[in-house]
Amino acid sequence: MTDAAPPLLRVRSLRKQYRSGDTTLEVLRGVDFDLAAGEFVSVVGQSGSGKSTLLHLMGLLDAADAGEIELDGVRVDGLSTAGRDRLRNTAIGMVFQSYHLLPEFDALENVLAPLMVRYGVLEWLRVRGAARAQARGLLDRFGLGGRLHHKPRQLSGGEMQRVAIARALVTQPRVLLADEPTGNLDEATGAGILETLCELNRTDGLSIVLVTHDAAVARQADRIVRLAAGRVEDALPAAQRLAG
Amino acid sequence: MYKLLLCWRYLRTRWIALASIVSVTLGVATMIVVNSVMAGFSYEMQTRIHGILSDLVFESHSLSGFQDPQWHMDEIRRAAGSDIVGMTPTVAVPAMLNFQVRGQWVTRQIMFIGIDEASHAHVSDFGRYLQHPGNRTQLSFGLREGGYDTVDSQSDTTLPTRPALEGAGWPHRRMRVERERVWREKLDADRQATHAATPVPTDSTRSVDQQVDAVLAATSADAPAAATVAATPATDPAATGKPADPFRQARPEEVTRMDPAQEQFTGIVPGIGLASFRDTSGIDRFLVLPGDDVKITFPTSGTPPKAVSDTFTVVDFYESKMSEYDSNFVFVPIADLQRMRGMIEPQTGIASVNSIQIKLREGADLNQVRDRLRKVFPADLYAVSTWRDKQGPLLAAVDMEMSVLNILLFLIIAVAGFGILAIFFMIVVEKTRDIGILKSLGASAGGIGSIFLGYGLFLGMVGAGAGLALGLAIAWNINRIRVAVEWLTGEQVFDPSIYYFYRIPSIIDPFTVAWIIVGAVGIAVASSVLPALRAARLHPVEALRHD
Ligand SMILES: Nc1ncnc2c1ncn2[C@@H]1O[C@H](COP(=O)(O)OP(=O)(O)O)[C@@H](O)[C@H]1O
Numbered sequence: 150m151t152d153a154a155p156p157l158l159r160v161r162s163l164r165k166q167y168r169s170g171d172t173t174l175e176v177l178r179g180v181d182f183d184l185a186a187g188e189f190v191s192v193v194g195q196s197g198s199g200k201s202t203l204l205h206l207m208g209l210l211d212a213a214d215a216g217e218i219e220l221d222g223v224r225v226d227g228l229s230t231a232g233r234d235r236l237r238n239t240a241i242g243m244v245f246q247s248y249h250l251l252p253e254f255d256a257l258e259n260v261l262a263p264l265m266v267r268y269g270v271l272e273w274l275r276v277r278g279a280a281r282a283q284a285r286g287l288l289d290r291f292g293l294g295g296r297l298h299h300k301p302r303q304l305s306g307g308e309m310q311r312v313a314i315a316r317a318l319v320t321q322p323r324v325l326l327a328d329e330p331t332g333n334l335d336e337a338t339g340a341g342i343l344e345t346l347c348e349l350n351r352t353d354g355l356s357i358v359l360v361t362h363d364a365a366v367a368r369q370a371d372r373i374v375r376l377a378a379g380r381v382e383d384a385l386p387a388a389q390r391l392a393g
Numbered sequence: 394m395y396k397l398l399l400c401w402r403y404l405r406t407r408w409i410a411l412a413s414i415v416s417v418t419l420g421v422a423t424m425i426v427v428n429s430v431m432a433g434f435s436y437e438m439q440t441r442i443h444g445i446l447s448d449l450v451f452e453s454h455s456l457s458g459f460q461d462p463q464w465h466m467d468e469i470r471r472a473a474g475s476d477i478v479g480m481t482p483t484v485a486v487p488a489m490l491n492f493q494v495r496g497q498w499v500t501r502q503i504m505f506i507g508i509d510e511a512s513h514a515h516v517s518d519f520g521r522y523l524q525h526p527g528n529r530t531q532l533s534f535g536l537r538e539g540g541y542d543t544v545d546s547q548s549d550t551t552l553p554t555r556p557a558l559e560g561a562g563w564p565h566r567r568m569r570v571e572r573e574r575v576w577r578e579k580l581d582a583d584r585q586a587t588h589a590a591t592p593v594p595t596d597s598t599r600s601v602d603q604q605v606d607a608v609l610a611a612t613s614a615d616a617p618a619a620a621t622v623a624a625t626p627a628t629d630p631a632a633t634g635k636p637a638d639p640f641r642q643a644r645p646e647e648v649t650r651m652d653p654a655q656e657q658f659t660g661i662v663p664g665i666g667l668a669s670f671r672d673t674s675g676i677d678r679f680l681v682l683p684g685d686d687v688k689i690t691f692p693t694s695g696t697p698p699k700a701v702s703d704t705f706t707v708v709d710f711y712e713s714k715m716s717e718y719d720s721n722f723v724f725v726p727i728a729d730l731q732r733m734r735g736m737i738e739p740q741t742g743i744a745s746v747n748s749i750q751i752k753l754r755e756g757a758d759l760n761q762v763r764d765r766l767r768k769v770f771p772a773d774l775y776a777v778s779t780w781r782d783k784q785g786p787l788l789a790a791v792d793m794e795m796s797v798l799n800i801l802l803f804l805i806i807a808v809a810g811f812g813i814l815a816i817f818f819m820i821v822v823e824k825t826r827d828i829g830i831l832k833s834l835g836a837s838a839g840g841i842g843s844i845f846l847g848y849g850l851f852l853g854m855v856g857a858g859a860g861l862a863l864g865l866a867i868a869w870n871i872n873r874i875r876v877a878v879e880w881l882t883g884e885q886v887f888d889p890s891i892y893y894f895y896r897i898p899s900i901i902d903p904f905t906v907a908w909i910i911v912g913a914v915g916i917a918v919a920s921s922v923l924p925a926l927r928a929a930r931l932h933p934v935e936a937l938r939h940d
C-alpha cells in the first residue's frame with residue numbers, strides 16, 4: 150500500500166506457456182505484480198485464467214519461461230534447485246484448495262512437517278521440543294488444540310484447512326500464498342477460514358496472496374488483482390473496485 | 394527427519410510391501426541352509442580326503458615302483474627341505490580280498506597298501522581313523538587283546554552302535570578256534586558214523602575244512618596246549634596229510650608251527666566298509682572281526698606280475714567315513730608286502746616302494762613345493778601331486794555344484810527384487826500427491842528419493858534378517874529337523890550308511906552368510922532405485938495436481 154516501501158514480492162513480465170504436442174497454451178503473457186510487506190492481495194480471474202500457475206511460480210514450485218521474481222529485493226527466479234527448496238521451506242507458506250495434508254501424519258505432525266523437512270534427525274531431536282510447542286500453539290490458536298493427534302481423515306474440511314494454514318505458518322514465512330483455500334468449503338466454514346486469514350494479516354502483519362474466483366472472498370483483501378488473457382488487467386484497491 | 398518418519402508410516406500402513414520380502418526371506422534362509430550343509434559336506438570330505446592322503450604324494454608310474462626310497466627321500470628333502478615335516482614310503486597294489494562268511498567265500502576288490510607302522514600316522518590323520526584306542530596313539534599290526542571301541546569314536550553319539558567289537562581281538566580269535574574245533578569233532582564223528590552213506594562235501598566246504606584241519610593238526614603236533622584254550626584239539630590224522638591243501642603247500646613250515654589261538658598271521662587293517670554294513674537301526678554288523686583271518690591275492694613285482702595269495706589276520710578297522718576309501722583300502726606293514734611281492738633286491742637288500750607320502754609344515758604352499766619337486770624328478774618316471782590334485786575332479790564337482798546352486802538361489806532373491814520394484818512403483822504412484830506436498834514444503838529431490846531407498850533398505854534388512862534367523866535356526870537344528878521329517882514321513886531323509894556320518898554336517902561360514910545378507914539387501918535397495926528416482930524427479934506442480 151505504501152508506495153515508498155520496496156515491495157516484498159515483485160513480479161515482472163512473467164511468462165509461462167504449456168506445450169503439449171504441437172499446441173502451445175500461453176497462460177501468462179507478461180504478468181506484473183507487486184506485494185508490499187504486510188499487504189493482503191486477492192488475485193481473481195476466471196477458471197483457467199492462470200491464477201494457480203502464477204501462484205506456483207511465485208511459490209517457486211515451477212519455473213517461468215521468462216520474467217523476474219524478486220523476494221525481498223532478491224532475484225529468486227534463477228535460483229538453483231537447492232536454493233528454491235530452501236526458500237520454499239523458510240520464506241514461503243502455501244495453502245491449497247484441497248488442503249494437501251499428509252494422510253499418514255496426524256494434525257500435529259502435519260504442522261511439524263516443514264520443520265522436519267528442514268532438520269536432520271540429530272538436529273530435530275534438539276529442536277523438537279520448541280517446534281512442538283510452536284506447532285501446538287498455532288493449532289490452539291486455530292481451535293484445534295484437542296485434535297492434535299487426529300489424522301486428516303478424522304477432521305472436517307475446515308479443520309483440515311486450518312491445519313494446512315498452521316503448517317504454512319509454522320516456518321514463520323515472509324509470505325503466505327493461498328490457492329482458493331475456501332473452494333472446497335461451505336460458505337460458513339469458508340468465511341471462518343477467511344476470517345482467520347484476515348486476522349493473521351491484521352494482527353501479525355502477515356503478507357498474503359489469496360487466489361480465488363469468488364468475488365465475495367476477494368473482497369476481504371486490501372487490494373484485488375484481476376488476471377485475464379494472461380495479464381493483470383488492473384490493480385485497484387478492493388473498495389474502489391467494488392465501487393466501480 | 395521426515396524421511397524416517399514417513400518411511401515408518403508407509404511401512405506401517407502398507408503391510409503388502411512386506412509380502413514382497415517373504416521371498417527375500419525364503420531365499421536368504423535357503424541359501425544359508427544350503428551353503429552351510431554343502432560347506433559341511435565339503436569340509437568333511439576335504440578333511441577326510443586330506444586325512445587319508447598326505448599333503449603331497451610322490452609316486453612312480455610303474456607298479457613295481459622305484460628302488461631305494463631312502464635316496465629318494467633324501468633328494469626330496471634336498472629339493473624342498475625346509476617345508477617338509479615328515480615322509481613315509483608306501484607300496485600300493487590292486488588286490489583281492491577273500492574271507493568266509495558262514496561257509497561262503499566273499500571276494501572284494503581292494504587297494505592293498507603297505508605302510509610304515511611307525512611313521513605313517515605322522516604324515517596323515519591315519520591314526521585317528523582306527524577303532525582301537527591303542528592303535529590311534531601308535532599303530533601296531535599285532536592283534537590286540539581287546540578294548541576295541543563299540544562307540545564310534547568319530548561321532549558324537551555315545552550309543553554303542555558296534556556291539557560286535559566288544560569281544561574282538563584275541564578273545565574272539567580264541568573263541569573261534571575253539572568253535573571250529575568243536576565243529577570239526579562233531580563233523581568227523583558224523584562222517585565216521587555215516588561214512589558209506591554220506592556224499593562227498595562240496596569243494597568249497599571241503600577246502601575250508603582242510604585248512605582248519607591243517608591248522609588244528611599243526612597245533613596238536615607242535616605247540617603245547619595253551620592255558621586259555623580249553624582242550625587240545627583231537628584231530629583226524631588223515632586230514633592233516635591231504636596233499637590237495639594249497640595253503641599248506643604255499644607255506645608248509647609256517648603252517649605247521651602255527652597255533653591260531655596263540656599266534657596271528659601278518660596283521661592288516663582293512664577299511665571298515667569292506668567288513669561291515671549298517672542295518673536300518675544304525676547298528677554296524679560285521680562280517681569279519683579283528684582276530685579273524687582273511688586271504689588276499691595280489692600281484693608280485695616281477696614282469697609279468699604273478700598273482701600270489703597269503704593269509705592275514707585282521708587287527709583293526711580303518712574308518713575315514715569316505716565310503717570310497719573305507720570299502721577299498723587295506724593296510725599292511727610295508728616290509729611284509731615288499732617281501733611277499735619280491736620288491737627287495739636279494740643282493741643289496743634294498744627295497745622298492747611305489748610312493749612316498751610327504752607331510753609339509755603348516756602353512757606351506759602345496760602347489761609351490763609340488764612344482765619344485767616336479768622340476769627335480771622327471772615327469773615320465775614320477776608323478777608328484779597334492780592331495781587336492783588327487784581328488785581334483787571330486788572337489789571341483791562339489792565347488793561347481795555349490796556355485797550353481799547359489800546362482801539359482803540368488804535368482805529367487807532377484808525375483809523378489811522385481812516384486813519390490815513393482816510394489817514400490819505402485820506406492821510411488823499412490824503417493825504422488827504426498828510427494829508434491831513434501832516438495833512444496835521444501836523437501837529436496839534427494840530427500841524424496843531417499844524415502845523410497847530407505848524403505849527398500851528397510852524391507853531388505855527385515856527380509857534378510859528374518860531369512861538369517863530362519864536360515865540359522867534350520868542350519869543349527871538340521872538334524873533335529875531331519876529326525877522330525879523322518880518321523881513324519883516315515884522315510885529316511887539322510888542315509889548314514891552312504892556317508893558314514895551319523896548327522897548332517899553343517900558349517901555356518903560367517904563370511905558367506907554376510908555375503909548373502911549383503912546381496913539380498915543390495916537387491917532390495919537396487920530394486921527400489923528406479924521407483925525412488927521416479928519419485929525424486931516428479932514435478933511438484935504436477936504431483937500436486939495429481940489426484
Ligand atoms: N501442465 C499443464 N499442461 C498443459 N496445460 C496446463 C498445465 N497446467 C495448467 N494448464 C492449463 O493452464 C491454464 C491455467 O491453469 P491454472 O493456472 O490452473 O488456472 P486457474 O488456477 O486460474 O484455474 C488452464 O487452461 C490449464 O488447463
Ligand SMILES: [Mg+2]
Binds near residue numbers: 200201202328
Ligand atoms: Mg486454480
